Amino acid sequence: MNCTCGRLMGIIPIIAEKMVDNVALCEVCHCTEIEKIQHNNNKVCSEMLRKLGVPKQCIGATMRKEFCAFQGAPSVLSGELGLFLLGESGVGKTYQMIAWMRHHIYAGRKVAYVDFSDFLCELRADARKYTNIRSLYDYADVVFIDDFDSSNPYVFEFVYNFINHLYKEQKLMFLTAEALPVQDRLAMRIGASTIQVELIKG
Amino acid sequence: MTAKIDLPNLEDDFNDSPISGANASLTLIVKQISAAVKLPMAMPKGKRREALERYLALFTEDKIALFMVKLSKSIYVKNPKFSIDFMVRNDLVNTLLTGSIEASKVSKYYNVKIMHV
Numbered sequence A: 001m002n003c004t005c006g007r008l009m010g011i012i013p014i015i016a017e018k019m020v021d022n023v024a025l026c027e028v029c030h031c032t033e034i035e036k037i038q039h040n041n042n043k044v045c046s047e048m049l050r051k052l053g054v055p056k057q058c059i060g061a062t063m064r065k066e067f068c069a070f071q072g073a074p075s076v077l078s079g080e081l082g083l084f085l086l087g088e089s090g091v092g093k094t095y096q097m098i099a100w101m102r103h104h105i106y107a108g109r110k111v112a113y114v115d116f117s118d119f120l121c122e123l124r125a126d127a128r129k130y131t132n133i134r135s136l137y138d139y140a141d142v143v144f145i146d147d148f149d150s151s152n153p154y155v156f157e158f159v160y161n162f163i164n165h166l167y168k169e170q171k172l173m174f175l176t177a178e179a180l181p182v183q184d185r186l187a188m189r190i191g192a193s194t195i196q197v198e199l200i201k202g
Numbered sequence B: 001m002t003a004k005i006d007l008p009n010l011e012d013d014f015n016d017s018p019i020s021g022a023n024a025s026l027t028l029i030v031k032q033i034s035a036a037v038k039l040p041m042a043m044p045k046g047k048r049r050e051a052l053e054r055y056l057a058l059f060t061e062d063k064i065a066l067f068m069v070k071l072s073k074s075i076y077v078k079n080p081k082f083s084i085d086f087m088v089r090n091d092l093v094n095t096l097l098t099g100s101i102e103a104s105k106v107s108k109y110y111n112v113k114i115m116h117v
């Protein structure tokens, strides 16, 4: 769509808690309006992340160009595939995952954040609650799992069930972990639904 | 940023040898490889040495430094047949720096990409 000034108008998302609206605006004629929208988007997005329990220091994570400088990034950007970020601790996996979380909020997808150590703690406290815990994320289109770990054989069946459930429900998955899961069943699901990217400092 | 690696006794050995320039950097790299795979490595001679020089010239210092870190954590550490020749022939710098064969080895379902941050 063209603006009255003749320029092609850009699509600007307006983020609200429950939904994302898109409006066509001209970056010259409507520049103050666009600035206001972007400022507000940023605020709403950060507030959503805070409510979802994302670590405070990561809430403002922005998607920089180098964040998606890996082979296959376009299919992650478009929402076809998720991402498995692996690497040593301190390399910035969570930060980068949250940048992707913001990306999907802007794209209008419903997101959920899972602190996996909390998930395991709750599970260990009472495994009978597993179905309830799992259903907490049913609303989401994209599930972000921080610090994923499948090395504990006592909870493996639950962990596998959780990932398999997300897979079957066709949810997009984003995970961070120090290493890739070795169990074949899990690897098959994760391999099919994510691109695995190893972050290396340097 | 240059990756760091522990190189046991490297400094001492190195300072003892009266070498300089290109020779010195080649000697240093051989010592670094040796430290990374925890095996004594001799400086290759003749054609093998030329091949090594040609091969190393393909990479920046940063890439080589990163390679040393990856090598020290790779399966080659446990391979008694590892040699400088083997490294050149199998293009190990590229093999280890693109596609993290170790991570991919975990399962046939993975195809790990590398991203430098």
Ligand SMILES: [Zn+2]
Binding pocket: A003, A004, A005, A006, A007, A026, A027, A028, A029, A030
């Ligand atoms: Zn205009």
